[in-house]
Amino acid sequence: MSQLTYQFWGPTKVLFGAGQLNHLHEQQLPGTKALVVISSGTSARANGYLDRTLAELAQTGVKTVVFDKVQANPTKEQVEEGAFVIREQGCDLVVGLGGGSVLDSAKVMAMFAPQPSDDLWDYAGGFTGRRLPLANPGLPWVAITTTAGTGSEVDSSGVITKLDTREKIDVGSPNGFAAIAVVDPELMLSVPPAFTAYQGFDALFHSLEGHISRLSNPFSDMVQLAAITNVGTYLARAVTDGSDLEARTFLAFANTMSGYSMCTSDCTSEHAMEHAMSAHHPALPHGAGLIMLSRAYFQFWIDRHVCDARFVTMARALGKADASEPQDFIEALVSLQEACGVADLRMSDYGIRREDALTLAQNARATMGGSFPCDPAETTDEEIAGIYEAAWR
Structure with a gap:
């Protein structure tokens, strides 16, 4: 049943293994001011993951703004709000710190923020999306995963929900891969x-x-x-x-x-x-x-x-x-x-x-x-x- 041809494009640099978050500051980060995206819950702060990430970014000279409103099934409105913060704050980098919902949101915010539209669904599919081509390249982003569930750290789209039309769909672009992914199982020890x-x-x-x-x-x-x-x-x-x-x-x-x-x-x-x-x-x-x-x-x-x-x-x-x-x-x-x-x-x-x-x-x-x-x-x-x-x- 297996085909004998395939195409593979995986440009993400993966830092894999226990303690790898401690090596983020050694990487050449593709930006100088980052929106750091976390969930609306307390785990990233309570477990010290946010402080550690901010410290790693500070060592490289990257300034940070924290966005902490991502929910378990991220919505169009949450992603748009994060993208608007990127525009307002002049961020040129997005860092997702969390599970699949956070990483999906971060990568779609990075894609959407440089576009001329204020409506994410201009670039979405589903049955109400307008499927417009991107006018500008997305921003670079970094994935720091705290769960083992979605593989979102190495793929190019995110799952976003439009509540009023009940669409939960992939949104992204072929070039939406993270520049760097930190897969550190020490960050997963706290998952219930x-x-x-x-x-x-x-x-x-x-x-x-x-x-x-x-x-x-x-x-x-x-x-x-x-x-x-x-x-x-x-x-x-x-x-x-x-x-x-x-x-x-x-x-x-x-x-x-x-x-x-x-x-x-x-x-x-x-x-x-x-x-x-x-x-x-x-x-x-x-x-x-x-x-x-x-x-x-x-x-x-x-x-x-x-x-x-x-x-x-x-x-x-x-x-x-x-x-x-x-x-x-x-x-x-x-x-x-x-x-x-x-x-x-x-x-x-x-x-x-x-x-x-x-x-x-x-x-x-x-x-x-x-x-x-x-x-x-x-x-x-x-x-x-x-x-x-x-x-x-």
Whole structure:
């Protein structure tokens, strides 16, 4: 099933490993005044990560302005507000310090700030975006990730929500990569168990989906199997003991590899389906929504027998060494979810109704339609609705 051609463009310089934040000041930073983007929560300050980052930037002579309003599912308005601060303060660099939502916001702020428009959706897709070309190059940005979930430190777009139209979509440009990414697992030691699990499964699904995608190829196979193997080996350990630095390190590696999966392959419709869920229900954590969908989603493809050998390979990578048939993958996946305490998540707890299935299916295809051609085979809206119904609890 794997294609024998691929294109790869990954210009980000990655500083990977425990303690690497301490080496940021040794890098040649592409700016002199930075907007430092963090979440609206307290963790970046409480854990000292913000002060450490500001100190590293100060050592290089970079002045800083802090923007602390990014929420778990970043919105168009939050990104626009950050971009307006960049313009007002004359910043020529953006630094994202946080999880996937913060990094997504930072990279889109960097893209949008130099443009002549005040409306981010002039440069977005979905079903209301105007898809205008960028008038100016984006600003350079630096990613400092504090979670292992999205791979956003090494890809070029961010997921942004437009609440009034219920669009949760990728916004970005082909040149939107970070100049530098700091992947320091010491910054991930403070992530609580449930969110460690949600984020770890998000990284896992990037690679699982990419591995059954029509775009899979030798390069993507390599990084996907590395990610799947490391999540399968280390995620439950990190959930059980958040201070396990070895487990955190290998999860961080898996996360970055899943980011490269998106650069060389792509996610399939499972991600589009979850985006529809959290676009309608913004309190739903992205990783949790993916977990809710996962068994029914992958069972759908197993039942169609479109990539049987790939499911066996993924089952083995997840740790089921004796896997010999596609159904073994579901067993391995459920076993990992049980070990991480997330096997019983329910859509109904977030207000999702079974009768919403077709509405969600249509939203997924309308807003993230580019994911569906990556699927192993074509689907109808009714089939996608059927997956929602099978996953609903």
